[in-house]
Amino acid sequence: MSILVNENTRVIVQGITGREGQVRTRLMQGYGPKVICGVTPGRGGEETQGLPVFDTVADALKQVGEFDASVVFVPAGFAADAAMEAMDAGIKLVVIVPDRVPLHDVLKLHKFAAERKARFLGPNTLGCLSPGKGVLGMMGGSPDAAREFFMPGRVGVTSRSGGITSSIAYYLKKAGIGASTIVHVGGDSIVGLPHPEILKLFEEDDATDAVVMFGEIGTTQEERVAEMMRRGAFTKPLVAYIGGRQAEEGTRFSHAGAIVEGGRGAYSSKVEALRDAGAVIVESFEELPAETAKVLEGMKK
Amino acid sequence: MARLLEYKAKETLARFGISVPRGEIAGDPESAIATAERIRFPVVLKAQAFITGRAEKGLIHFCKDADEARAAARQVLGRTIGGFPVDTVLIEEKLDISQELFAACIVSDEIPGPLAVFADRGGTGIEQMAQDGKTKLARRPFDPVAGLLPYEARTLAVKCGMEGKQIGAVADFLVKLAKAFLAEEARGLEVNPLAVTKDGRFFALDCHFSVDDYAAGRHPELGIEIAREIGHPPTELEKIAAAYEATDHRGTFYFLELGAGGEKPVGFHGAGGGGSMMSMDALVARGFTAKNFCDTSGNPSAAKVYRAAKHILAQKGIVGYFASGSGVASQEQFHSARGMVKAFREWPLYVPAVIRLGGNKEEVAIGILNEFLADLPIPVEAYGKDNSAEFCAGRLDALVNEHAPLEPYECTPTARSEDAGEEYAFDIRTGTISFDHTICIRCEDKPCIESCHVEILEVVDGKPRLREPADESAHRCTECLACELACFKAGMRSISIKLPIPGFEEYITRRGAR
Ligand code: SF4
Ligand code: SF4
Numbered sequence: 001m002s003i004l005v006n007e008n009t010r011v012i013v014q015g016i017t018g019r020e021g022q023v024r025t026r027l028m029q030g031y032g033p034k035v036i037c038g039v040t041p042g043r044g045g046e047e048t049q050g051l052p053v054f055d056t057v058a059d060a061l062k063q064v065g066e067f068d069a070s071v072v073f074v075p076a077g078f079a080a081d082a083a084m085e086a087m088d089a090g091i092k093l094v095v096i097v098p099d100r101v102p103l104h105d106v107l108k109l110h111k112f113a114a115e116r117k118a119r120f121l122g123p124n125t126l127g128c129l130s131p132g133k134g135v136l137g138m139m140g141g142s143p144d145a146a147r148e149f150f151m152p153g154r155v156g157v158t159s160r161s162g163g164i165t166s167s168i169a170y171y172l173k174k175a176g177i178g179a180s181t182i183v184h185v186g187g188d189s190i191v192g193l194p195h196p197e198i199l200k201l202f203e204e205d206d207a208t209d210a211v212v213m214f215g216e217i218g219t220t221q222e223e224r225v226a227e228m229m230r231r232g233a234f235t236k237p238l239v240a241y242i243g244g245r246q247a248e249e250g251t252r253f254s255h256a257g258a259i260v261e262g263g264r265g266a267y268s269s270k271v272e273a274l275r276d277a278g279a280v281i282v283e284s285f286e287e288l289p290a291e292t293a294k295v296l297e298g299m300k301k
Numbered sequence: 302m303a304r305l306l307e308y309k310a311k312e313t314l315a316r317f318g319i320s321v322p323r324g325e326i327a328g329d330p331e332s333a334i335a336t337a338e339r340i341r342f343p344v345v346l347k348a349q350a351f352i353t354g355r356a357e358k359g360l361i362h363f364c365k366d367a368d369e370a371r372a373a374a375r376q377v378l379g380r381t382i383g384g385f386p387v388d389t390v391l392i393e394e395k396l397d398i399s400q401e402l403f404a405a406c407i408v409s410d411e412i413p414g415p416l417a418v419f420a421d422r423g424g425t426g427i428e429q430m431a432q433d434g435k436t437k438l439a440r441r442p443f444d445p446v447a448g449l450l451p452y453e454a455r456t457l458a459v460k461c462g463m464e465g466k467q468i469g470a471v472a473d474f475l476v477k478l479a480k481a482f483l484a485e486e487a488r489g490l491e492v493n494p495l496a497v498t499k500d501g502r503f504f505a506l507d508c509h510f511s512v513d514d515y516a517a518g519r520h521p522e523l524g525i526e527i528a529r530e531i532g533h534p535p536t537e538l539e540k541i542a543a544a545y546e547a548t549d550h551r552g553t554f555y556f557l558e559l560g561a562g563g564e565k566p567v568g569f570h571g572a573g574g575g576g577s578m579m580s581m582d583a584l585v586a587r588g589f590t591a592k593n594f595c596d597t598s599g600n601p602s603a604a605k606v607y608r609a610a611k612h613i614l615a616q617k618g619i620v621g622y623f624a625s626g627s628g629v630a631s632q633e634q635f636h637s638a639r640g641m642v643k644a645f646r647e648w649p650l651y652v653p654a655v656i657r658l659g660g661n662k663e664e665v666a667i668g669i670l671n672e673f674l675a676d677l678p679i680p681v682e683a684y685g686k687d688n689s690a691e692f693c694a695g696r697l698d699a700l701v702n703e704h705a706p707l708e709p710y711e712c713t714p715t716a717r718s719e720d721a722g723e724e725y726a727f728d729i730r731t732g733t734i735s736f737d738h739t740i741c742i743r744c745e746d747k748p749c750i751e752s753c754h755v756e757i758l759e760v761v762d763g764k765p766r767l768r769e770p771a772d773e774s775a776h777r778c779t780e781c782l783a784c785e786l787a788c789f790k791a792g793m794r795s796i797s798i799k800l801p802i803p804g805f806e807e808y809i810t811r812r813g814a815r
Contacts, residue, residue, distance in 0.1 A: 020600075076515065077519075099553065099599055100514075100515040100553075101515060102486060102513055102515045102516035102519070103408065103486065103488060103513040103515065103516065104445060104483065104486040104513065104516065105516075107408065107413070107414055107415060107445040108445050108446060110413055110414065110445075111414070111444070111445060111446070126631060138631055139631060140631055140661075141630075141631035141632060141633070141660075141661045142661065145631070145660075145661045145662075149629060159575070160575065161573065161574060161575015161576060161578075161579075161627065162573055162575065162627070162631075163572065163573040163575055163576035163626050163627020163628065163629060163630055163631075163660075164575040164576060164579065164627050166627065166629035166630070166631060166660070167576070167627045167628045167629040167659075167686070169629075170629045170686060174687075187574050187575065189408070189410055190408060190410050190413050194410065214575070216575060216578065219410040220410055220411050221410065224411065243575055243578045243579050243582065244578045244582070284691060285579055285689060285690070285691070286689045286691055286692075
């Protein structure tokens with residue numbers, strides 16, 4: 001299989017009539033999966049990209065049936081609200097593409113999602129892409145570019161930086177390594193599906209043999225991944241690269257943050273925790289494809 | 302994340318009913334004395350700067366009379382911290398303190414949600430105290446909508462050994478703190494120390510308040526000038542950049558001066574957070590220092606990238622220009638290329654540049670850079686996704702070793718420099734496009750028409766103009782700069798796209814010299 005998205009995923013696009021909404025709907029239509037319709041309040045009854053537009057998600061549901069996922073392209077200040085609308089209508093996966101979604105909106109959304117057993121990817125995400133099957137969001141940009149950048153295979157990719165997500169997958173492809181699913185968890189400190197959640201999904205995915213992870217300083221995501229590995233909750237080989245080694249540290253953490261995180265968040269903390277837990281740490285981005293190839297080679301023996 | 306200076310943070314806490322010492326700010330020694338007299342000696346004079354451990358660094362002074370206040374103000378004002386001057390002091394009444402505590406609300410990504418933290422000790426060194434086994438520290442997640450409930454706050458107080466009346470007082474304080482935290486959409490709000498006076502009252506003696514940049518627009522009351530984490534009060538150039546960015550919502554442009562000196566300073570132009578970080582790492586690994594941080598991402602227009610490039614070039618003392626993002630961008634890369642071409646020819650570029658524009662349509666982007674900048678007397682190398690940031694930093698290193706910065710020189714900009722003989726002009730989203738029709742009638746191929754991907758230009762009587770309805774056409778201009786470059790390439794230079802940055806030219810003139 002793959003995680004989060006495959007060729008049969010039924011998608012609704014919120015904010016489908018906006019600039020980004022239209023361009024990325026064309027991406028999803030051209031690359032897969034199945035975009036069924038879109039929503040823009042006040043534009044119900046219109047058509048765009050050959051798809052019907054509805055005023056609300058509930059309307060769309062009534063008229064065209066169930067969806068597996070919603071992809072949100074509305075302006076940042078309205079994004080959490082749009083996601084809540086989708087979740088309330090029963091959609092279990094929402095991909096929130098916009099950047100600059102207010103933090104407290106995301107905190108409220110977390111609570112809302114938990115109450116409805118829904119999940120969200122992002123905000124500030126390129127989305128996720130299973131090569132040759134489909135994309136939710138804007139990864140690749142256009143169908144042609146997506147076909148050029150990504151190749152199907154058995155390595156899962158999860159990354160906290162959008163651009164780096166595509167870079168990893170592309171450089172792996174150049175080294176002859178394909179991907180099962182490529183996930184950009186989102187660039188913000190609080191996201192719906194952080195690395196540990198994505199690794200849980202990769203652990204259960206029979207199409208994924210190993211995972212490449214791009215981490216960054218800040219948050220406890222990578223340390224929690226290390227904990228999962230020690231607990232045996234993630235057992236597949238993991239190759240990790242942590243960005244921000246040279247970035248100024250200290251100023252970004254308050255005392256309270258430091259007390260609560262207890263040193264987690266720093267470059268060295270992440271690298272040490274992951275290394276101790278058995279991950280392969282790559283020090284320079286350039287070495288990533290070769291190290292991944294080695295890990296895959298080792299699995300064959 | 303943007304932070305509030307102490308005085309602003311305390312003003313905000315006071316709005317939520319939290320007690321803070323009586324205080325006012327001053328910007329020079331004389332008004333510092335006047336302020337201190339109003340407040341009544343003894344006072345505390347505190348430098349307003351984003352730095353911890355101010356007391357040990359001589360940035361906090363206790364003054365019992367005007368002479369001491371003058372001396373303290375003189376000593377503090379104008380001192381530089383991390384390369385940036387202190388221009389404001391806070392003068393406060395001195396309280397009689399019997400106990401120092403610690404209280405904070407933060408966002409934990411592990412929960413994920415808001416978390417209240419309380420400790421029975423506070424002040425400098427709280428991080429060490431928290432670990433020495435003698436400090437009682439308690440934490441508790443709270444609801445992002447309902448806030449910290451009074452009983453939850455009392456539990457925290459009791460856990461940390463508060464007794465009698467203090468339980469209620471601490472709980473009251475924590476509930477208000479959480480309320481301020483949620484209402485102002487803070488990222489972190491930390492009161493340290495939380496002082497208890499001899500007569501049993503609670504005061505926020507110092508406060509660390511960081512704001513969610515993405516919500517800053519919803520909180521004009523906080524007076525945030527630049528909604529970004531910067532370790533210093535904003536510089537003039539940063540303010541110019543931020544003021545411009547606030548008016549142009551297409552894509553992101555963010556410019557930050559890094560202040561501190563260092564070997565081989567480079568103007569840095571990144572794209573996207575992760576890619577920028579990786580690219581800066583690559584620079585540093587080659588012994589460079591980034592003079593600034595700049596990010597143009599989220600599908601910015603060519604016009605926006607042009608403005609960003611001008612900010613980078615405007616810095617004094619750089620030895621190179623390095624542009625690099627993730628390398629495999631989903632956005633079309635030629636917009637950035639055109640923006641840089643216009644800026645580089647106009648300024649003109651005086652240091653070697655390595656530009657890595659990898660991803661969607663990179664071949665077009667690289668072609669543009671090579672074609673339009675080949676005649677500059679300083680090298681510009683363009684790369685795409687198949688060359689890593691490390692490789693590109695290595696190339697810059699080689700170029701910088703061979704080419705010292707140039708003195709200002711003559712360079713033909715892509716835009717027309719002279720006034721038009723017969724001007725045809727229209728406004729676009731963030732500027733104006735002006736044609737000189739006396740030049741256009743001599744132009745045979747009229748490549749500007751073809752170059753416009755939104756097809757808003759047409760030729761009437763041998764002259765290019767907007768397709769009717771003109772207003773609608775002008776509105777559709779994406780500020781891609783293709784027409785100006787096409788006209789320049791044809792050797793005509795009839796077009797001038799003016800993209801003003803309010804305050805920028807004035808700043809350069811005032812500061813002097815390119
Ligand atoms: S290319 Fe330049 S000179 Fe020629 S028609 Fe267009 S604007 Fe006029
Ligand atoms: S007129 Fe056309 S070519 Fe010129 S900047 Fe506008 S969109 Fe680009």
